[in-house]
Structure formats: C-alpha cells, structure tokens
Amino acid sequence: MRVGRPVKALPQPICNYCGAKAVLVRADEDAYPYREDHGPLWICAPCEAWIGIFARSTRHLPLGRLANAELREWKARLHAALEPMVEAKVRRDGCNTFEARSKGYKWLADKLEIDEKKCHIHLLDVDQCKAAIEIIESFERERRSGEPR
Numbered sequence: 001m002r003v004g005r006p007v008k009a010l011p012q013p014i015c016n017y018c019g020a021k022a023v024l025v026r027a028d029e030d031a032y033p034y035r036e037d038h039g040p041l042w043i044c045a046p047c048e049a050w051i052g053i054f055a056r057s058t059r060h061l062p063l064g065r066l067a068n069a070e071l072r073e074w075k076a077r078l079h080a081a082l083e084p085m086v087e088a089k090v091r092r093d094g095c096n097t098f099e100a101r102s103k104g105y106k107w108l109a110d111k112l113e114i115d116e117k118k119c120h121i122h123l124l125d126v127d128q129c130k131a132a133i134e135i136i137e138s139f140e141r142e143r144r145s146g147e148p149r
C-alpha cells in the first residue's frame with residue numbers, strides 16, 4: 001500500500017507578548033500596518049506586533065518571532081550597526097553580502113553565547129539586540145583605536 005506524503009501543517013505563530021494566535025494579513029487588508037506592501041505579515045493587532053514571512057514561502061513561514069514597536073526599533077538599530085561591518089567585510093574579503101552577514105551573525109552568536117541557529121535579527125529579543133549592538137560598537141571602537149593615525 002502506498003502512503004501519500006503527509007501534508008505539512010501550516011504554521012500558526014503565537015504572539016510573543018500575549019500568547020494569542022497571530023493572524024496572516026496582506027497589504028490590501030484593513031489590519032495591514034504599513035502603507036506600502038511589505039508582503040504578508042503575521043500580526044497580533046492588540047499588541048501591534050508582527051513579523052514577515054520568508055520570501056516565496058508557500059506555507060507563510062514566519063521569519064522569526066513577532067516584534068512589537070520597541071523590538072522593531074531595536075532590530076532597526078542592530079541592522080544599522082551590523083550592515084557597515086558586513087559591507088566592510090565584503091570589500092575586504094571579496095565575499096558576497098549573504099556570506100558576510102552570515103559570518104557576522106556567527107560571530108555575534110559566539111559573543112552572545114547563544115546557539116548560532118538562534119542568532120538572527122528576527123529571532124533576537126530586545127535585550128539580545130541591545131547586547132549585540134554593544135558588542136559591535138565596542139568592537140568598532142577597538143578597531144578604530146588600533147588604526148594608525
């Protein structure tokens with residue numbers, strides 16, 4: 001007897017703040033938080049928390065945890081701190097952006113003493129974002145102070 005492949009269940013992200021089930025919204029729907037289309041989002045309206053999905057994910061797989069306004073702000077700051085390092089590495093080592101960024105997160109995971117798989121901008125919480133920014137900034141300070149004048 002042939003058994004069909006089991007159909008993978010669709011993900012049901014849970015809000016990281018209130019524990020409610022997140023709802024998938026698209027750009028043309030009322031609950032959508034942005035004016036522009038950033039692709040479908042898993043959202044918890046009461047918490048004003050949301051997360052995007054992996055591009056081309058047919059199962060609407062969330063990129064990570066739902067983020068509220070505070071966490072979105074810290075994620076933006078972490079991104080702003082990390083990207084110049086990524087660009088510098090691309091220039092220095094001639095690798096591509098994807099590779100440089102993944103090495104950056106690997107380095108951060110080591111410094112934060114967390115699992116490499118859990119060290120991604122969409123998975124970190126506010127405290128981890130703050131710690132990561134601090135690590136990057138102190139690294140940059142040390143690097144600059146070591147430069148010949």
Ligand SMILES: [Zn+2]
Pocket residue numbers: 015016017018019020044045046047049
């Ligand atoms: Zn919520």
